[in-house]
Amino acid sequence: MKKILKMSSITMIILLLLVACSKPNSSDQSGTNTNDGNDTATPTDLKPEPGAELLFWTMKDPLVESAVKEFEEKYNIKVNVEEVQTWDTADRVKTDGPAGLAADVIGMVSDNLGATVDAGVVVPNDYFEKDTRENSSKVALDASSYKGVLYGYPRDVYTYSLYVNKDLVKDAKLETWDDIKAFAKKYNNVSKNQFGFMYDAKSWYFNSSFILGYDGYIFGKNGTDVNDIGINSAGAVKGMEFYHSLKEILPLKLQDISNDVRLHLWEQGKLAINMDATWNLGPNKKMPFEVEVLPLPEMSDGKTPVALVGSTGYYVTSYTKYPNASRLFANFLTSKEKLGELYESTGRIPALNGFENEEKYKNDQMLQGFLTQINNGAALPNVPEMSNYWKSLESATMEIWDNDAEVKKTLDNAAEDMKSGIKTSK
Known part of the structure; x- marks a missing residue:
């Protein structure tokens, strides 16, 4: 009898181990990147939620409009854009969020970041953090981070x-x-x-x-x-x-x-x-x-x-019902390809790492003047x-x-x- 019980216990342990090994990790479920160095998952693995439809608060410009259209066509996700000044979105999301009226993704200036984090209304840039850190300038990353955590998807830098x-x-x-x-x-x-x-x-x-x-x-x-x-x-x-x-x-x-x-x-x-x-x-x-x-x-x-x-960037709010779609959208807006078009289409200085070294801008006196000022500036506290x-x-x-x-x-x-x-x- 004891031998039978012992064999049953061993069988149960094996079954539990098999179940545990077949369980999807947290990034498969929520899009949160929990890569510990052994995970082979890449950002392309992130799938938007079925039926996702996003509300986007930001200031409109030609690049925003074209990027939204491209994103909708690529992912078959409707994005409703409401023009809200980037210095107003922080206060608005804090009041509209509890009422179920907040946007999924917002454009926001960096000095409002700490207040939104402490209020719990924005979530970290986790799944695409590696890409963002590789593509973004240091000043933009610093402005888009709070207490060592990256929250933003940086778009441009300003001074x-x-x-x-x-x-x-x-x-x-x-x-x-x-x-x-x-x-x-x-x-x-x-x-x-x-x-x-x-x-x-x-x-x-x-x-x-x-x-x-x-x-x-x-x-x-x-x-x-x-x-x-x-x-x-x-x-x-x-x-x-x-x-x-x-x-x-x-x-x-x-x-x-x-x-x-x-x-x-x-x-x-x-x-x-x-x-x-x-x-x-x-x-x-x-x-x-x-x-x-x-x-x-x-x-x-x-x-x-x-x-x-300072830096203007995009942030995923904690009120979104579609966190994966929102992450995909914020990352799409600030991809290297999209930000490469930013200066030409709007005159804003992109938060791109190495942008200042591009040969085609070497003789742009106005841009170079501002790049010099940025290098001699101080980060706007957030x-x-x-x-x-x-x-x-x-x-x-x-x-x-x-x-x-x-x-x-x-x-x-x-x-x-x-x-x-x-x-x-x-």
Whole structure:
């Protein structure tokens, strides 16, 4: 009897082992790449769910429209595109998700990543992680990752620098900000709406470059330590003192320096130097005058502004009913082939590894100017507390620029406001 029981037990163990060996791994079921080095699965193994239909929130452009059409034809999956600004998708998915109205895939700017991860509304780029890391530039990968985990499928990188109307500036020396100030003072004619230099002076995305240039900082430890707020550090104070000095060549109230006004003056040939971002690179190639892009020049003490560099990418939301189809779609949109078309079709700088070395772009002065600026830039922090940074400094710009407030005291108040906001949000 004991012998029979022993043989039965051995038989049962063998059966259990056979069942375990025949069970599909997790990547077969969910598309999650659990490759441990022995798995031979490739991204082509991922199959979309039967009957999948996707909702896609993003800003529309020619490449998005053509890519959606190609994806639908290739996978027989309908994609409904709703135009939502990439800086608005994060807040919207957090509110629409619980109601069952969220998109499957969203386009999003990188500084919103931490907040969406902490809210649990986006999922990691797991299945296509290897491909994404091989194809994407380092700055884009850093911007699309949070706490060491890659979430995004990077599309483009963005920053800002100086667009120069060569017809107006001609051979003027523009090697330092002192040079720019000297040129602007001679060129300005406020009564005729003619300006040598202009930018969105109320925007802390642009103003951060002066703080960082003087060794100030937003958060410590490369933008990750939110308990170490640096906006009232000695470097930040010096940076904002420089900011205030620009008022002498841009003698307008902040409310009068709107983007619409600035871009209109630029297009009309009444603005000589326009500090603006890469997202307007495409339109600037079509201006009726010669445009040159110059990296941000030297301030005083040999210090140079450090522009913030961010990335726009695609993210799969945790609310999707079709995670495999969504992964396939986000990866398709950011494939090497598709991103190779991005610059030509939209003027956006693709998040492609090695893009800057392509021979056909060597003589593209505007692109090369921005690539130089990107290489000398700083990653835009993507911790959730960045929302407190933008909010707390809104009034500081007006106080310093419009009311000539004491810079140190104003920044001290902004720092305290940030600390309070961060504490309240926890």
